[in-house]
Amino acid sequence: MNQVSVRYFAAFREATGIEIEQLQTTAYSPAELFVECAARHDRLQSFSSALVAINDEMTGWDAPIEDGDEVLFFPPVAGG
Amino acid sequence: MKSFEITSEAIDLAAFRRRLLDNACGAYVQFDGWVRDHNEGQEVLRLEYEVYTPLAVKEGLKIIDEAIEKFAISNACGIHRSGLLELTDVAVVVGVSSPHRAAAFDACRYIIDEVKQRLPIWKKEYYASGEADWVNCQHCAHPS
Numbered sequence: 716m717n718q719v720s721v722r723y724f725a726a727f728r729e730a731t732g733i734e735i736e737q738l739q740t741t742a743y744s745p746a747e748l749f750v751e752c753a754a755r756h757d758r759l760q761s762f763s764s765a766l767v768a769i770n771d772e773m774t775g776w777d778a779p780i781e782d783g784d785e786v787l788f789f790p791p792v793a794g795g
Numbered sequence: 796m797k798s799f800e801i802t803s804e805a806i807d808l809a810a811f812r813r814r815l816l817d818n819a820c821g822a823y824v825q826f827d828g829w830v831r832d833h834n835e836g837q838e839v840l841r842l843e844y845e846v847y848t849p850l851a852v853k854e855g856l857k858i859i860d861e862a863i864e865k866f867a868i869s870n871a872c873g874i875h876r877s878g879l880l881e882l883t884d885v886a887v888v889v890g891v892s893s894p895h896r897a898a899a900f901d902a903c904r905y906i907i908d909e910v911k912q913r914l915p916i917w918k919k920e921y922y923a924s925g926e927a928d929w930v931n932c933q934h935c936a937h938p939s
Contacts (some may be wrong), residue, residue, distance in 0.1 A: 724915065725929055726921075726929040756820075760935055790932045791932050793848045794844070794914045
């Protein structure tokens with residue numbers, strides 16, 4: 716079990732109704748963690764062009780998660 | 796000169812351009828992104844940008860560095876807005892100066908295209924219908 720913080724942005728924050736939560740998880744990757752989070756929050760929906768960062772570094776959905784990590788879930792971006 | 800910033804204030808374009816002045820450069824290319832009044836058939840009244848600033852700045856600077864490495868340019872800067880914007884406000888500006896024009900055009904295009912795809916920035920449009928929606932994210936939440 717790892718203790719992680721999860722932060723939701725923009726449409727994901729509105730879907731969950733929260734900005735940050737602490738979780739105990741066995742998820743190995745952000746992809747697995749997102750599935751767990753979607754199970755906790757009915758309105759949270761996975762999206763193919765969503766992005767993820769761990770500890771303020773952009774990373775892949777299959778990157779390893781370690782104890783104490785902060786995982787940031789970014790819905791599809793729309794700058795410019 | 797290279798820089799990338801997020802600001803909640805109106806962008807001063809004259810001051811921005813002055814940063815890119817360089818005696819060794821014969822070309823300057825600037826791209827402004829403006830708030831327009833329509834998107835995908837909807838009348839847009841205003842926009843709101845949410846930005847995760849620590850990572851947006853870091854990723855923006857990475858893109859500027861990539862452009863300086865890929866193209867024969869001397870200087871590159873960018874600024875992106877956060878917060879509420881009205882029609883015709885400047886949402887983003889990218890400026891590039893270089894000895895010759897071709898590299899400045901190419902680098903400016905590269906930077907704005909990467910900024911739009913990679914920076915953690917989200918745009919909420921407010922429509923004349925009274926509704927508001929996150930752009931590119933119609934399917935990020937199951938209906939309540």
